[in-house]
Structure formats: structure tokens, C-alpha cells
Amino acid sequence: MNAGAILTSLVDGLLIGVVYGIAAMGLNLIWGVMRVINLAHGALISLGMFGVYLLFSGLGLNPYLALVLVALMGLLMGILIYAIAITRVINAPYLSTLLATFSINMIVIGLGTAAFTTTPRDTGFSLGNVEVGPLTLQGTRLIAALVTLIVTAILYTFLYRTRTGKYIRAVSNNRSAAELMGIPSSRILALSFGIGTMLAAIAGGLIATFFSFTILSGDVYQQKSFIIGVLGGLGNPLGALVGGLILGVLEGVLPLAMPNTWVPVIEFVLFILILLVKPSGLLGGKK
């Protein structure tokens, strides 16, 4: 094993890690603000994939322009889902919201399977490769990492520099107190769910630029999002990014030393260890 291979694996891991990060961020935000485990997250990621695929292959739109539209649709869809399915059970025990989001998941997957079947789709989009020394970097993955970083920066500015962002953090900290201060909590919750869904859609859209996918593909990223959430700290969006990077690097580098099928074993051992040793996650829980 040479240094070149290790470097390549490391960079590949980081590039996929940021995308894991943005996928987990949406899940994390929703959990942090409203204590809802969104089991529809994977299905919404898949919808993001199909959104970009259809706009690109059907209408010939540039995938990154398509991504903006997909993000907007994700936001609206999230608010719609909240208004229809979540708002009624938001104060019920966790199991109710879990089942509500699971139902959304089944509906989306059922409709998606009927409309698109489970034959793999591929955008066939390519930006070519960039060669840097021993590294061959895929253009689409570089852009995906860049987009993720920009989105994360915008999310942070929004949460910490705007009034609405402040409301979200307030509702997240103590909903009753926020309501007493006159913050329209149900509108803020709807918006938060919308933003979480938007992040899922963006993650899906970015993944679609370099991987083939089906309506079921989002599930993998949902599972990873749970590990990442625990790793980085549930409810902490920046923690999600860090957790994603850690997971990406592990997945990139570990296979050099062992059969790749061992990687999930290591990942889940790590998951249990974090739960045992630092249950609030590496960067601490929600802030």
C-alpha cells in the first residue's frame, strides 16, 4: 500500500463525507428543534435525486440550477408534510411522530415505486476529472463538497444572524418559553421541518450527480445519518458535518487495511462506543 493510495482514499472519504454530513444535517435539525425522528428522511433524499434527474434528463436543466429548484420544492414539501401529518401529533409521545413520518416514508416509496419502478436511474452527468499529483478527483464530487460547505455556511448564518433563526433556536431550547415570548411556534416548527426536508433534497440532488439511484437509495443515507447524528451530537447541525466527515474518512481509508465489508462492523461498534462513553456526541448535543 503506497502513500498515493492512502491520500486518494482519504480525499475520497472527505468528499463523500461532506455529502453524508448534509444528509445528516436535515435529520439532526428536525430532531433538535422538534424532537421528531424523521423516518421519511431517506425517502425525501430519494425524491431529491429524482428531482434533479427529471429536471436534467427531462428538461435539460443544468443539474446545479435544478438543485436550486429541488431545494425550494423540498422546503415547500417539508412545510406541507408538517402541516398535514406532523402538526397533529407533535405533542403526542415519540411513537406517534415516528409512525407519522414512517407513514410518509411508505407513501413516498410506494408512489415512487409505482411511478419510477426500482430500475436504477443515472443522470449520466459528468464534469470530468481533475488530476492533482497522484489524485484523480471527480468534478461532480468536488462541486458537491463545495455546495455542501456553502449550504452549511448559509444555514449557520440563518440560524445565528437572523431573527427567524433566533426563533428556531428559541423554540428548540424551550418551546413553552418561546411561545410565552410571542414566538409563533407552530409556524417555526413548520419552517424547521421544511428546512430539514430541503437539506435532504439537496443531499439527494447532489448524490444524483455522481451515483446511480432508485427510489429506495435514500435509505442508506438515512441509516448513515443516524450514526452521524450520534457521532457528532444529535440536534447539532455542525456536529452532523463533522460526523459525516469522520464516517466518510473511515469508509475511505479502512478498506485499504481490511475487506470493505468489515467497515459497517467498525462503524456500528463506534456507534455503540460513543453511546456508552459520550452519549451527547463528539461535539455535544443541541445548542
Place this chain on the structure above:
Amino acid sequence: MKRSLLNVLALLVVLSLALAACGSPAPTEAPAAEAPAAAEPEAPAAEEAPAAAEKTAVVGFTASLTGKLNVESTRQNNGFNLWMEQVNAAGGIKLADGTMVKFASKFYDDESNKDRVQELYTKLVTEDNADFLISPYSSGLADASAVIAEQYGKIMVTTGAASDSTYQKGYTLVYQAYTPASAYLTGSADLLASLDANAKKIAIIHENDKFSTDVASALEAYALEKGYEIVLNEGYDSGTTDFAPIINKIPADVDAVMGGGHFADGQQFAKSLFDKGVKTKFISLLVAPPEPTFAEIGDAALGIVGPSQWEPLAAFTPDYGPTGAEFIEAYKAAYGEEPSYHAAGGYAAGLILQKGIETAGSLDAEAVKAALDGVDMMTFFGKIKFDTSAENHGLQIGHSMVYIQWQKDAGGALIKQVVWPAEGKTAESVYPIR
């Protein structure tokens, strides 16, 4: 306590009997084209006495009219029916004593369900008096049916079933039409050898399921025997999408990458190999490349080789049965679509039976068995020859996978060409591909 347990057991027995009763009397039956008229073959037709005597041989099988195997099974069925119609239309097969044999099929819906298969094949043999049997589609169902054929001493031609293990159970009357799974990629090693005597380093990267792992193990053994060096043999989980970590393990001086698994992973793997700029001269992957939608990945598909049981393109020159073009034309006329390899396999099963009966000159199972043991023919489907050793009796050893390669036509569009075996090829291989 004991009493209630007994009650539950009794209830279960009654229920299962009721279910069985519901299941059997109303099987989905094919409108057998000419079964009743010829049902009493021994009775001499008084009016037309001087003409040659006629017999009807019943060929029994199950088809997956419902369930997950429906599409492939239906095509296989169509192929077989086309053969039967053609043979009957030509007057049947002449036996040694001058009797003309025509065929009638008898089939039931197995619901793509292994449990139904054994029950229905038993019924085909004992109640419907089938003379010969054809297997259902898929290795699993065929394996379940083969034991019944053997038990009742009936010749069975299996088609749509590639697994090797069925023929390692000591059966003597079961014959395989498809190339066995163990030989899916060995032809790639032969093709590579024919292209470049200096190519020695192969990386095998395959899905972890049983089928792909078996194919990969067989490939590894074969390649080592041929003097290749296996520089990497790595499995990946079904559903893998990120192949970068695995591709990073491929040594830079690799000559060929082989393996894959099924469609989704195979397509993604091919794409990742391209995106990662892997400098390999040859790539051969299971299952995915022959599918038309494989071309969705664009230039990443270029040069990729993949095995298929049969391709409409394949230009074999048969010494028995119709040519590929004749088969395709007849199939299109009958069913309005291009035949898939499933359909070709169904037709080939009929051809194998026909050859056996013609050579034997009889419908007797022992005589047909002896004839099939000696079959060595070239059909539009490829070569057909069976292993006659005690360990692997009936295993297909003549038929080779047809290897397609994605190439570019004059206009720059991606098209499939058959590049191996040499007798069936439609174009020279593109080599090295990158």
C-alpha cells in the same frame, strides 16, 4: 394445556388440508392446443389407416404466470411454445417405427413458488402422464422440479436455470440448456488471452451474494490455471453505491478488472471505474452490461464486456434447428417483441428434446437419455453438449456465454456488439479500452 395444544394442532391440520383442497382442483390450465383429440394415441384411426400412425407426446412444465418471476418465465414459455407450434406444423417428429410424434403441452402456474413446484410436477407425471418435462424458470424452481423428474424416471430439460449444484446431486435424467454459473466469466479470461498474451494481472471485485461469489471463485480458479495472477479478490455488499474505497485498492498496473454482481451495482461499479480514471485494458462484468439501459452511464459504458446466455445479434451458424434470424423473425411474428435470452432458452429446450427424440427414434426415456448423452450440436442458441460423468451428469459443457461489448458506431452512439466466442462475434473487440 396439553389439550389446548392438541386443539391448536388439530386446527392447523384441518386448515392446511382445507388450503390444499382449495389449491389443487382449480389449477391454471393452458388451453392445450390439441390435447383431447390425440389423447388416445394407441387407437388406430380407422378412416385414414394407411397413413403413418400418429402419437402425441405430452410435455409437462410449470410456468410462473404470477409472482416475481412472471416476466422471464412468460418469455421462456413463449419460446418453448413457438418451438412446439413449429414442430407440430411441420408434421411432428418421425420415430424409428415410422410413427409421427406431435407434442402437446400441459402446464400449471407455480406462482413463482418453490413449494408449488414439486406438487405440480408430481401431478404432471402421475395424473397428466407427461412424457417429458421442461423445468420452470430460475435455478431455485428448476432445482425443486429436477428431483421429481428423477424420482419418476422422466427426462427433464432445464432452462432458465444456471446453478451448477442441481447437476451434482447424482441425477441421471436432467439436462441443462444454459451455461452454468461457474462458467459465466471464464470466457472473459479466454477472450482476454486471445487479445493480449501479455495481460496477466486480473483484479476480481464482486458482489457478496452466492451467485456472484460462485462465479468469482470459478473465475479465480480458472484464471490461475491459465497462468493469470489475481492481484485482488474483494467482495462488496449488495446495494453498495460508493465504490471509490474498493477501487482505490486496485493496483495501478492491473491489466483487467472482472466481477460485478447484478444490475444496479454493476452499472455503478462501471461508472466509478471510469470516473476514478482506472487505467485498465479490459473490464468484464456480470449481468449489467447486456441490459440496454446500461448505456445510460454514457462513455463509462464504452468497452465494458459482459456475458449473456444469448443475444439476438449472435451470429452462430447452426447445424441443427433454425438460424438466429429465423428464430427472431418467427418469434416477433408470434409475440410482437424482440426475443430475450429467456425466450431463446425456452426454444432451445424444445430443440434439445427434439434432437434427443429424433436420435433415439423413440419416446422411451432410457433411449432418449442415451441420445442426449451423445448430443454435440450447434444451434442458434450456441453449442449444446452435456457432461456425462457421474459427478456432474447433465451439466451444460458445450454452451458458452455470449460476450457483448459496448462499442461506438460510426455516428458515435453506443451499441452492443458480440465479441466472443469467435464463432458468434459481430465485431472485433476494442482493446485496450483505456
